[in-house]
Amino acid sequence: MIGIARIEHQQREQRCEHAVTGHRSHADALVERYSAGRSIRELERGHGLQPGALANHLKPSVRGGFPRLEILERFAEVLDAPLKEVTAAFAKDARLELFDSEPLSPDTEQLVNLYHQLDPTRKDLARATLRAILDQQHAEHPET
Numbered sequence: 001m002i003g004i005a006r007i008e009h010q011q012r013e014q015r016c017e018h019a020v021t022g023h024r025s026h027a028d029a030l031v032e033r034y035s036a037g038r039s040i041r042e043l044e045r046g047h048g049l050q051p052g053a054l055a056n057h058l059k060p061s062v063r064g065g066f067p068r069l070e071i072l073e074r075f076a077e078v079l080d081a082p083l084k085e086v087t088a089a090f091a092k093d094a095r096l097e098l099f100d101s102e103p104l105s106p107d108t109e110q111l112v113n114l115y116h117q118l119d120p121t122r123k124d125l126a127r128a129t130l131r132a133i134l135d136q137q138h139a140e141h142p143e144t
Contacts, residue, residue: 026089034079066094
């Protein structure tokens with residue numbers, strides 16, 4: 001709990017620092033790059049969003065915070081920008097490190113989704129079953 005409070009305090013300090021120094025954020029640069037010269041308010045209006053639906057996340061007073069996935073997806077849709085790029089811009093502003101990895105294959109994604117639907121006891125069973133299958137595979141094919 002103390003670690004979380006410390007991180008929240010650091011983020012508040014960073015937001016204040018950005019607000020005072022007036023540094024242009026990575027999110028601002030992203031909007032500028034993809035907005036085709038339109039203001040954020042024009043983009044909101046053009047996509048039927050309430051005033052501030054996006055603009056509130058660009059205010060100097062909230063810089064350094066990391067928005068929910070829903071907000072990141074909304075920025076990506078309105079700007080017609082890759083979600084990965086939108087996420088990276090806000091992460092840089094929040095001084096968060098993102099790990100670049102390949103997306104999951106459809107088969108792997110399906111397995112993960114199925115696994116997440118299991119209750120904890122059945123998750124234990126699923127892991128034990130997969131380990132047993134791997135053990136059998138290694139016994140049959142030691143080179144794998």
